[in-house]
Amino acid sequence: MVPTRKDSPYVPLTPEEIAEDTYRAYKLGVSSVHVHARDEAGNPTYKKEVYGEIFSAIRRKCPDIIICASTSGRSDRSLEHRAEVLELRPDMASLMMGTVNFIKNPSPNSQEDIVALAKRMEEHGVKPELEAFEPGFVNVAKYLASKGHLRPPLHFNLLLGSLGSMPAEARDLVFLAGSVPPGSTWAATGIGRFQLQVNVASMLMGGHVRVGLEDSLYYSYPEKSLATNEQLVERVARIARELGREIATPAEARAILGLDH
Amino acid sequence: MVPTRKDSPYVPLTPEEIAEDTYRAYKLGVSSVHVHARDEAGNPTYKKEVYGEIFSAIRRKCPDIIICASTSGRSDRSLEHRAEVLELRPDMASLMMGTVNFIKNPSPNSQEDIVALAKRMEEHGVKPELEAFEPGFVNVAKYLASKGHLRPPLHFNLLLGSLGSMPAEARDLVFLAGSVPPGSTWAATGIGRFQLQVNVASMLMGGHVRVGLEDSLYYSYPEKSLATNEQLVERVARIARELGREIATPAEARAILGLDH
Amino acid sequence: MVPTRKDSPYVPLTPEEIAEDTYRAYKLGVSSVHVHARDEAGNPTYKKEVYGEIFSAIRRKCPDIIICASTSGRSDRSLEHRAEVLELRPDMASLMMGTVNFIKNPSPNSQEDIVALAKRMEEHGVKPELEAFEPGFVNVAKYLASKGHLRPPLHFNLLLGSLGSMPAEARDLVFLAGSVPPGSTWAATGIGRFQLQVNVASMLMGGHVRVGLEDSLYYSYPEKSLATNEQLVERVARIARELGREIATPAEARAILGLDH
Amino acid sequence: MVPTRKDSPYVPLTPEEIAEDTYRAYKLGVSSVHVHARDEAGNPTYKKEVYGEIFSAIRRKCPDIIICASTSGRSDRSLEHRAEVLELRPDMASLMMGTVNFIKNPSPNSQEDIVALAKRMEEHGVKPELEAFEPGFVNVAKYLASKGHLRPPLHFNLLLGSLGSMPAEARDLVFLAGSVPPGSTWAATGIGRFQLQVNVASMLMGGHVRVGLEDSLYYSYPEKSLATNEQLVERVARIARELGREIATPAEARAILGLDH
Numbered sequence A, B, C, D: 001m002v003p004t005r006k007d008s009p010y011v012p013l014t015p016e017e018i019a020e021d022t023y024r025a026y027k028l029g030v031s032s033v034h035v036h037a038r039d040e041a042g043n044p045t046y047k048k049e050v051y052g053e054i055f056s057a058i059r060r061k062c063p064d065i066i067i068c069a070s071t072s073g074r075s076d077r078s079l080e081h082r083a084e085v086l087e088l089r090p091d092m093a094s095l096m097m098g099t100v101n102f103i104k105n106p107s108p109n110s111q112e113d114i115v116a117l118a119k120r121m122e123e124h125g126v127k128p129e130l131e132a133f134e135p136g137f138v139n140v141a142k143y144l145a146s147k148g149h150l151r152p153p154l155h156f157n158l159l160l161g162s163l164g165s166m167p168a169e170a171r172d173l174v175f176l177a178g179s180v181p182p183g184s185t186w187a188a189t190g191i192g193r194f195q196l197q198v199n200v201a202s203m204l205m206g207g208h209v210r211v212g213l214e215d216s217l218y219y220s221y222p223e224k225s226l227a228t229n230e231q232l233v234e235r236v237a238r239i240a241r242e243l244g245r246e247i248a249t250p251a252e253a254r255a256i257l258g259l260d261h
């Protein structure tokens, strides 16, 4: 879900709001930011002009943070539109490895589109973040790597707990992370009420963490208390410290992910 | 894949061919047949007239076999067309629990369509065979059961080894079958070269077996030797006997599945 | 390991020290205490007189806490000695479900001894805490329950990360906890450096937590900083609150475990 | 269990009987034989004179078969006695990686004894077959390899289904085989009624097979029909052919196991 102001007053929408939220997270140790752009009405947009403003605003405040652009194309499934942001050469971009029912409707990604997007990323020097909602998504990544469409080491983002896809129990993450090819890196998140438990399980397993309002609007689901990105990051950082998991700096994260610039 | 004459000369297409192939399998102990109809050109069709002819031809030769109609609608995604065969009240009908990339293209099933098909099945007294290609598909089934859209005990058909979905190793089947809710029944099949290994793993785990040309055209993949349905059934029956797994009669299978008629 | 003063100055040894440490944990929310007795030289002892003093001292300060006595007999493998503490009718007592190499030497438990101890516990109205270091230990528990030697609902304590037995990764706990029969309750702990990660994984999975100096002398293994029981309990309680896992009162814990007195 | 004539008339006991049984299996494709010696009364013995006679008799009939001697010392736990057979330099020898309850009584193996036996094997150029009944046994092997006491590539024999240790379901084998370090080889067997299902699951998973009367006296447990080694081998070879798993020649098996002589 790409949330809007109607969903929560704490969702950053404009380039300045996004940069400000990113900066708060950056000060708490966040090394990478995943970005969706919105148009002036607050709706998702693919336009590189908007992405460009966001990236500039972020880089002014967080010069070394890793920027990962969305290519999920929720608003528009055209390949050209989804790929437009790649011309800005963000560090990374999301790349869906299959088709899944988001909430109620399919988010179709034909294999042809996946390969085409991967090719554009390669051309622009953008490392794909492989989005995996099911074991089959990881399977597709392995296949595409075997065909040369993806270049190892691969980086996966495992998303669990959406109604139409893989659940978010520890057994699910153990299985899905255990499917990732050796030498890969991975982060994990839970959708909605499952965000925190998947984040923590990921830290226990040596995985990385994706956290924020895209996946979960609430700080506490039982209490339905709306969260800020900052609060969500702070909580997971507190638990990381309890667990003895050090937080990577952006430079360390770039080394872990094999990003050269 | 719904194979055609171009794929293999051994694919039964006409009602008489389908009934004849069914009868051969029935004599080998098969208790249930999964049916796709073809039009006069040999292409998939949803029309109940054709299904009706097939069912009549099958029942003449195999009066007590369980008939499970496809509603996958490969040729036509209209809900009305996919549901048409239900008016014939087959014992069971397939019901996809999600969206997956078949070979290369998505086979979209919105949750709304899934619920609508489930409702039609309930109205016509047709037990759904829940098709699961990923853990998320089983998750959807649990959710729909919790909402009253599916009535336990559930029966699952687990399909592994298709390129865009869950692989077909023992760990995959152990995980997927371990996700099925207690009290359910399940069968498993592997797509293409994985059919036999998934069938055998299923038998070892107390699951049932789906076998035949829809999933695998070859008897031996290394040798690319085309199979008949009869050969595929015979092989799996030989192994079942070696393993001490008795083959259920149609009456026993009806009891196992909770079919009353 | 049953630690001594040589291992850490923070190990409580005398009845008063044990009761004082228990009281500190009790105030932090601990609902159950697992007790090993020491003689006047600080070495493990089986004698019921010493256990009696400890239990009385604990009950004075924590009247409703669940007391679980050790019967592991580290000092003495005689069945009579191991069973002596049961005459005091603690709420629960530990019962090893098999043989394992502790550090370097076997801790043998023949099936005959296991059954004899279980019988004594039943006679004295003491609920066994089934100690499981490997999947086979859970298997033995199921077998003994099927023979009537153990009475459901069973309660397991899963111990992971000892060198000679099951490791302590998330996959290990998922597997072991997944082996426990339906309707059982379970807690989990990691040995040594694995205590915290197993505790947290257990909380994520709906299990309970065993924590303290018997399993881990250090607060931080990388820093080799010696812990107190209080510090270890405080940390796991902080994380429980972050995860939204409420801490059971002794009365709630008695209900969860099916303890009637 | 090391069966005797009282258990089954088909158990080979004398050197000539063992060699004859080995030869029958060898003709069916068996590439390796696991040997226990018996004294003149038919009871287990550790004596190298008896092992020497057996090995000579086997080598006369099956010159290239891989010989794996038992060092389990069921009759006698003295390290010197258990190691005596190594002086004959068989190709391989069994090496228990821990302590487990056989049937009802512990079979203790201290870590010191394990290391001492491993050292003797290394000195005599005998490759250890690492016997694993639980995940902890595999864990010990990894630890000993990390300390230089075992030299990779490791070969494991996974034994499932004994009452006091790991069960024999597909999930158990998937888990245990999934614990084996990369680059290792492994075979699997089930104890008693579980032999065949573990053998077949192993073949599905790319593992090797151990089969024979030591683990299972019956051909069919429901019918309590006593088996010969030959029958057990024939059955598993038939299934291997159905599954398209080719049977390795002794030379191929030596290459797979990294045996140089």
Ligand SMILES: [Zn+2]
Binding pocket: A034, A036, A070, A072, A094, A214
């Ligand atoms: Zn996104």
Ligand SMILES: [Zn+2]
Binding pocket: B034, B036, B070, B072, B094, B214
């Ligand atoms: Zn079909």
Ligand SMILES: [Zn+2]
Binding pocket: C034, C036, C070, C072, C094, C214
């Ligand atoms: Zn203890």
Ligand SMILES: [Zn+2]
Binding pocket: D034, D036, D070, D072, D094, D214
């Ligand atoms: Zn043996």
